Amino acid sequence: MHREHLADLTALIAVADEGSFTRAAAKLGSSQSALSHTIRRLEARLGVRLLSRTTRAVSPTEAGERLLATLRPAMDEITMGLATVSEMRDKPAGTVRLTVSEHAANSVVWPVLRKFLPLYPDINVELNIDPGFVDIVAERFDAGVRLGESIARDMIAVRIGPRARLVPVASPEYVARHGMPETPHDLAAHQCINLRFRSRGNIYAWEFEKDGRELTVRVDGQLTFDSMAMILRAALDGAGIAMMMDTYARDHIEAGRLVPLLDDWCQPFSGYHLYYPSRRQPSAAFRLLVDALRYRGD
Numbered sequence: 001m002h003r004e005h006l007a008d009l010t011a012l013i014a015v016a017d018e019g020s021f022t023r024a025a026a027k028l029g030s031s032q033s034a035l036s037h038t039i040r041r042l043e044a045r046l047g048v049r050l051l052s053r054t055t056r057a058v059s060p061t062e063a064g065e066r067l068l069a070t071l072r073p074a075m076d077e078i079t080m081g082l083a084t085v086s087e088m089r090d091k092p093a094g095t096v097r098l099t100v101s102e103h104a105a106n107s108v109v110w111p112v113l114r115k116f117l118p119l120y121p122d123i124n125v126e127l128n129i130d131p132g133f134v135d136i137v138a139e140r141f142d143a144g145v146r147l148g149e150s151i152a153r154d155m156i157a158v159r160i161g162p163r164a165r166l167v168p169v170a171s172p173e174y175v176a177r178h179g180m181p182e183t184p185h186d187l188a189a190h191q192c193i194n195l196r197f198r199s200r201g202n203i204y205a206w207e208f209e210k211d212g213r214e215l216t217v218r219v220d221g222q223l224t225f226d227s228m229a230m231i232l233r234a235a236l237d238g239a240g241i242a243m244m245m246d247t248y249a250r251d252h253i254e255a256g257r258l259v260p261l262l263d264d265w266c267q268p269f270s271g272y273h274l275y276y277p278s279r280r281q282p283s284a285a286f287r288l289l290v291d292a293l294r295y296r297g298d
Contacts, residue, residue, distance in 0.1 A: 008042040093122035094285040099134040100145040143276035160293040161272035169258040173238040191240035192219035208265040
């Protein structure tokens with residue numbers, strides 16, 4: 001195989017993964033026109049159309065899907081081989097891609113990265129900020145960071161943060177107007193601010209526990225966001241009750257800008273974990289980052 005043929009196949013995978021010539025070109029550091037020419041050249045050489053193009057999206061044809069099913073495992077093998085060779089260098093190198101929630105990125109991951117990266121100048125870290133679960137295998141992430149109790153059993157999970165709590169909060173003004181709920185069932189009579197996960201599209205159902213009794217409540221209200229920053233802002237402005245990590249709301253609670261609700265229904269649980277597939281062979285750069293993130297508290 002000629003070297004340019006391998007580059008053409010890499011371009012095909014990028015366009016198929018991104019579903020867009022524009023995003024794929026940005027990912028590859030190329031121009032959209034050059035990438036489009038590369039794909040047309042590949043299709044002409046093979047004599048078959050590999051991508052279906054519309055004004056809104058790009059998707060593989062049946063022939064393209066068949067080719068990609070063969071290419072992706074082969075490219076993964078090549079990537080793994082290159083990573084293995086790179087480990088023979090004096091200094092660990094490579095890019096580690098993580099998908100994390102905004103709160104986890106700020107409270108757990110970034111404080112570690114700030115100290116870790118200067119020690120390993122040849123290691124690059126890419127963070128994808130998303131509050132919901134992401135298929136890290138399909139999206140080609142090295143790992144994800146989420147709350148430990150939500151991680152699938154076929155994943156290796158490494159605890160990277162302390163125990164945590166989710167608590168409903170509201171502004172003093174909202175409480176003065178509408179009163180405090182006594183039980184989670186009382187939330188049905190309140191304006192609650194919902195969180196919609198970007199990746200899956202579903203709305204988070206609020207979870208409570210008291211005296212060993214677990215309760216899941218689907219709340220209602222005028223506002224739904226896919227951003228915790230906007231949920232916090234709306235709660236501070238008195239728009240309703242919001243559910244969030246206690247550490248996310250702590251400063252505002254201590255300053256009196258937010259009031260915690262249903263405290264006896266909010267039990268501590270396993271905090272943030274980094275998770276990755278058990279069948280994946282991690283690189284030296286990845287192993288170093290995992291060790292740096294590993295929580296060593298109680």
